[in-house]
Amino acid sequence: MSYDLVVRSRRAVLPQGQRPAAGAVTAGRIAALAGYDAPLDAVVDEDLGDVALLPGLVDTHVHVNEPGRTEWEGFASATRAAAAGGVTTLVDMPLNSVPPTVTVAALETKRAAARGRCHVDVGFWGGVVPGNLGDLVALDRAGVFGFKAFLVDSGVPEFPPVDAVLLERALAAVDALFVVHAEDPGSVRESPPSPRYADFVASRPPAAERSAVATVVAAARRTGARVHVLHLSSAGALPELVAARTDGVRLTVETCPHYLALTAEQVPDGATEFKCCPPIRDRGNQDRLWAALADGTVDCVVSDHSPCLPELKRADTGDFAAAWGGIASVQLSLPVVWTQARRRGHGLPDVVRWMATGPADLVGLRGKGRIAVGADADLVAFDADAAFRVEPGLLHHRHPVTPYAGQRLTGVVRATWLRGEPVTGDAPRGRLLRAGAA
Structure with a gap:
């Protein structure tokens, strides 16, 4: 049998672990997996040698901002940056676009803005706000x-927060996955x-997250809904x-x-480029997050890519209170996660589980996030x-503002x-995905 493409690697990360393997592709899907040296006939045969072969990452937390705030980012630039970072599927958040994705009409407006502009596959979240x-x-x-x-306040007026009562009513209204920004407004100070x-x-403070998580858990307990x-x-x-979860x-x-x-x-x-909500916390807290990731308490790692116009970061004054809270990454x-993971003794299969398979499973994309037949x-x-040094000018998202500028990271996406x-970043071929049909 002749295949469209064969990709070989001595470090292929498969669901069973990392091993030498060759993946054969027909009509856009993985048709066969074989040994690294297997005699497979193909139109294109790529031998990566010791360069690792990973499944495309799935990033379920991206703010593209188009339409309405396309000057902040946009589907063309966001998906080009995603592909350059090894992300082949993203799910766009219902804000900070205008209109926000809180009605079917707004969803169709967003799909129209995205159509023909995406370099990777793109799905969409809906939103819950008072009145919808x-x-x-x-x-x-x-x-x-x-x-x-x-x-808590989202930062944009067209996407207001919900209280505990409305959250619970939403969870009971439809059998769907609900994803929640969990900070308690009563614990957040100006x-x-x-x-x-x-x-x-x-x-x-940390108490804002603890209190909000308790609110989310209580609503999920009472309704039986699936929450994230x-x-x-x-x-x-x-x-x-x-x-x-034990309960x-x-x-x-x-x-x-x-x-x-x-x-x-x-x-x-x-250094307002570091501002995000909730905030980056101390080193001891970070160690505990890594432990929770290692033991499976934390299910996945996604970017929360949240760019804005450079002037909204208020680098001119350095005022954290006035700066937009979001990191474009x-x-x-x-490479950011891999640099830290390998220092802590984790391997590429761990990173794939956190950044590809886990997010894909979260949103029901069983044909994404894994190198498997079908x-x-x-x-x-x-x-x-x-290794490479982060040069902001080489980043593909619209405004190259990053807290990683000048840092030396390990891991380079070659293709x-x-x-x-x-x-290639030229002709966009990404598809718009629908839950249950992807």
């Missing part, structure tokens, strides 16, 4: 992958104008999560590269031993394939 409970069933049927809610990072961190805690930064919330609550949790790689101690005063997530041939050639075709 009646829209949730229709959004679910229209193919969103679930619904996002904020318990940050004073200040260039001191310590002042900003103090305004969003977004971007966990405080390890203090872990005992509540563990206890809930059978349908609960998952993610964290982000910046919480695993950056610490409060290293943030210089005025979709292109750097893989899965989409979304593949990444990852030079796991190569990315989407359904067996190389992603």
Whole structure:
């Protein structure tokens, strides 16, 4: 049999672990897996040697911001950056686009903005805001992958938060996955104008996450709904999560590269490129997050790519209170996490589980995030031993503002394939995904 593509690697990361292997591709899917030296006939035969072969990453937490705030990012730039970082599937958050994805009409507006502009496959979250409970069933049927809610101010007026009562009503309204920004508004204080990072961190204490997670858990217990805690930064919330899952609550949790790689101690005063919500915390907290990732308490690692116009970061004043809270990192997530993971004794199969298989399973994309027969041939050639210095000018997202500028990271993406075709950044071939049909 002749295949469209064969990719060989002595370090292929398969569901069974890392081993030498060859993956054969026909019509965009993995048709066969064989030994590294297997005689397979193909139109294109790529031998990566010792460069690792990974499944394409799945990033379920990306703010593309188009339409309405396309000057902040946009589907073309965000998906080009994703592909450059080994991400072949992303799920776009319902904000900070205008309109936010809280009605079917808004979803169709967003799909129209994305169509023909995506270099990777893209799905969409719906949103829960006051006043749109009646829209949730229709959004679910229209193919969103679930619904996002904020318990605290989102930062944009068109996506207001919900309280505990409304959250529970939403969970009971439709059988879907709910993903929650879990910070308690009663525990969050207004940050004073200040260039001191310590002042900003103090305004969003660990107690805000612990209290909000308790609210989410209580609502999930009463409704039986499936819930997911977004971007966990405080390890203090872990005992509540563990206890809930032990009791059978349908609960998952993610964290982000910046919480695993950056610490409060290293943030210089005025360095607002480090600002995100919830905030980057201390080194001891980070160690506990890594332990929770290692033991399976934390299910996955996703970027929370949240860019903005450079002037909104207020580098001119260094005022953390006034700066937009968000870190743009979709292109750097893989090397950031791999750099830290290998230092802590983890291997590439761990990273694949956290950043590809885990997020894919979270949103029901069983044909993504794994190198397996029948899965989409979304593949990444990852030079796991190569090092590079982060040069902002080489980043593909629209505004190259990053807290990783100048850092030396390990792991270089050499090539990315989407359904067996190389992603070059020229002709966009990404598909728009619908839950239940992808």
